[in-house]
Amino acid sequence: MxxxxxxxxxxxxxxxxxxxxxxxxxxxxxxxxxxxxxxxxxxxxxxxxxxxxxxxNRTNTIGVIVPTILHPFFAALTAHLQREFAGRGLKTLLCSTADAATGESEYVNMLQRHMMDGIIMTAHTEHQPDYWTSIRRPIVAFDRILGEGVPSVRSDHEAGGRAIARQLIDSGARHVVLVGGPRSQFTEGTTFPTVRYHLTVEHMLADAGIACDYVEAGAVTDVVAHEATATAIFERYPDVDAIVGSDVVAAMALQEAGRRGIQVPTDLQIIAYDGTMAAELAGKRLTMVRQDFPAIAAALAEQMDRQIEAENKPSRGSQSESAGQSGADDPVQLGQIVPVSFIAGETTR
Missing domain, CATH: 1.10.260.40 (lambda repressor-like DNA-binding domains)
Known part of the structure; x- marks a missing residue:
């Protein structure tokens, strides 16, 4: 050799x-x-x-922790992240917490032992903020707040919620059903991704005097439960005239409406949230809020680059210093926000 x-x-x-x-x-x-x-x-x-x-002192490997790759959103996000990191000469190591007995702990241990350069955390976590801030290695969160000094990137869910609510109000909706994850996760500083859009829609519809119910579809890892929930809505709320949920929920609701002879969008409006391949295969062009996966992946990679670069500076000795903590008004601290797009389809009036 x-x-x-x-x-x-x-x-x-x-x-x-x-x-x-x-x-x-x-x-x-x-x-x-x-x-x-x-x-x-x-x-x-x-x-x-x-x-x-x-x-x-590099491995050129970034860990990506997702709740599950069975869900279309995380499959799409993972694909874009892998493509983005590959373009930067980095490898991606994937961990699906739903399919790993040790959850994220094994990956955190690998990070602490310098077996990877950083972690992109996109899954719900039960760990308290001091757990994440004590790791003192490059970590970037997506759609969640892990703790002070840990930078984050998120989609502009408030804007997505406003676009949905405005569509429903302007089109004369009377009874809207929102479908999402466990309501118990709707707390301050939550790590539940789409809380902001659900709450925005609820508040705007309430102000407009439009009835709105929230239906739990189980954890994001339980895709089967999301499908079952979408079909059960029609039995539980026979007067529903608008359904808003993930791409999977929206696609299943559209198919169930067809089986029941319900005209979409004349009698029922359906809005999808995410804009993955699942929405494209629904059988009809869904109206949707599309998250910008390429921009999300680029923003996460850029934040990771900053963390790794800061860590390698001799003057930086801890994650709280190297993770972009430069003051309360630092945009990294507040979270980088990626715009979303509202795309009108064939399922709204």
């Missing part, structure tokens, strides 16, 4: 010079770099990636 010493001998330079070229650190003249690169090409030298990473 060809090593650095062989390259150094071929190029007529020192091993340390070859190391600087391979690891892209320190100053090497253009002429010297050209000699080393020519020697590497001549000898078909392939740098040892593990050794390079150890030299840099």
């Amino acid at each position: 060809v090593g650095m010493r062989d390259v150094a001998k071929e190029a007529g330079v020192s091993v340390s010079t070859v190391s600087l070229v391979v690891n892209k650190t320190g100053y090497v003249s253009d002429d010297m770099r050209a000699k080393v690169e020519a020697a590497m090409q001549s000898l078909n030298y392939i740098p040892n990636e593990l050794a390079r990473n150890l030299y840099r």
